[in-house]
Amino acid sequence: MKFARFAVISLLALCTAIAAAVLAPAAEAAPYSPAITVFLADGVTPVGQTQLHPGDVVVVKGTGFDPNANTDGLPVPVPTGVPHGTFVTFGKFDQDWRPSKGAPESARTTDRAQTKWAISDDALSRVPNAPFDMRRTVRVGSVPLHRNGTFTAKITLTTPKDVPANGRWGIYTFGAADSVNAAQELFVPVNYSTAPGPNTPAAAVRNIVWAYSPNFYSTFAKSAQGAVIGKNGASVSDGKLGYELTANTVRNGAGELRYTGTVVAYTRFHLYEIALTDPIIRINGTKAVVTLKTSTTDQNGTDGLRRISVADLTLTPAQVAKLGRGENVLGVPATFRGGVTPPLLGLLSGGPASPVNFVF
Template sequence: MSPRSVHKRLATVTLALLAGAGFAPAVPALAQDQAASIELFAADGTTALGDTVLHPGDRIVVRGRGFDPAANTGGLPVPVPPGVPHGTFVTFGAFAPDWRPSAGAPTTSRAATRAEVQWVLSESALNQVPRAPFDLQRTIRNQWVPLAADGTFSTTIEVTQPTKIPADAGYGVYTYAAAEAVNPAQELAVPVRFDPTPGPNTPKTPPADLTWAVAPGFSSTITGPLQGSVTGADGAATRDSALTFALDDADIDPRTGRGVLRYRGTILAFTRFHLGEIALADPWIEFTEHGTWLTAETSTSDTVGTDSLRRIRIAELDAVPNPGQTEWADVQATFEPVLAPTSLQLYAGRATAPLSFRY
């Protein structure tokens, strides 16, 4: 998905929302007047976290109180419409000493794993987020934490190692107004002792049996100008700009070398606020008498992620069946003339990034 295409899509969404107008905030009031605060607990939800040392994969239960459901009505016009409370972000991260949006700190001062940032918002406000012409409620529900009428919430955060950590950053759990709303009263920080070395709950890195970067600049465009993220799960992972998948099974005829190599895992690529979200899952290498193809389950539209997938041919590979061969490096390939979702159609007929795979 090119930056120009996504910027055009964001502009279209914004105009559609503004043209609809008529959105009016209807959120419950705080049960009592109190300052916003958060408390941290271990994964059991009862033991105070205190100075416990955490590792990647550990979990923190965060409980908040005093978060006004009617606050934060400014900010971006998408995905929450103007005038509707935008809610509050809560995340584990490594933030610079001067990180607060109300003091003009840039986003680079706040390092967090985008996929793990949670969005605290009242259900009343969420219900005012439009579902057409784009389902913007879905973009919030992926990370939604309900905010009660009395200003309280409870959620569980998985600890992950952020990238591009700012100088002198401190690890902790942070809250701040969502979607570029500004509210210094909700800019909170609770320090956490973090050790980035693997611990007992750290997910094991899956083997990189198939490695592919899709196309030149694919991941860097998503994580750069589109302000999104590329994540892997269930056997898939991201390593620098490459996507990797674990071998699931191999069904190869030893006499001809023809057959199918099946890999497992799901890659999710999404733009800021998940306004664009596409998935690529369970790729196969299919050696046939007519050619070799890469197929995979891909999203049926640019905004559904894993909600709706369909297997398609993605690319034809410059590789022939070869009995006894079990490893291929830097295989050249060409994208198919017809791709889905629409954003991938930008690559149709072009050279892909090289593939390496084994079984």
């Protein structure tokens, strides 16, 4: 009898406890509270006041970033309603730089090539890949924003152009693609010097200098709000492309000049991205042909390349002889060939070609 009474009381207590648990209001999930920490290249040592230079690498670790936030902003490349993610970048921003306070984009001076895009895998999978592959556009510079609100981004420090005199060097985060989220507008100062340091890449040798066309650079870097950058032996200066010479076989009026390097020209958010890589100048008498490896589409950059002939050069016998001796030849007239691809590059090849400078 005592056992039965004990069992009933225990059962009633258990039911009461279960009912209390069921009826109690559900505990609210902890709100996201964005924060970033910046480390040196090892990902462990805090950046602190360490003096950094162009070419140095920092590791940015974020916590508390809501992967489902930032659903407003531009409708491309991330569709409206899909979380746009967060930009993580290095630069020299104005004191009043925050989008949530109405600061213009010009207040945020950065090198777009080094900006990382923290976005969730789910959001990335919802970015269209047809008829234009905008998913690649986002993926090119993205880092995963995990479900728990964390990300890790490695950023190579470079000096942007036209930095404001009263700006502050540092790592910044803010809503991507014109989404506005005041909570994600964060800043960590970086002790940065524009002077060369031990990790600063040596300046690329510019043995062939070519603007391509009078409007090539301005179309991408100005009109389309993108950039034209050089790497792996190529550089861009004053709107002109430069490549490094690797071989000169010009003898007795014939031969080749081979160059190395990759120039990538892209519009805002990499909606269009075209690469021009490893020029070869094939000379036969006073005629020469410029060939380049170029992108197979307007959007795939260096993902797919094939070599095409883009322009014809007209040389004098004296100029050909100078090239064979490794002497400078400047202002060589160029004429674009028909059928240059991809289509956007073809449009930019429909007018006059810029003259070519050979520098040794």
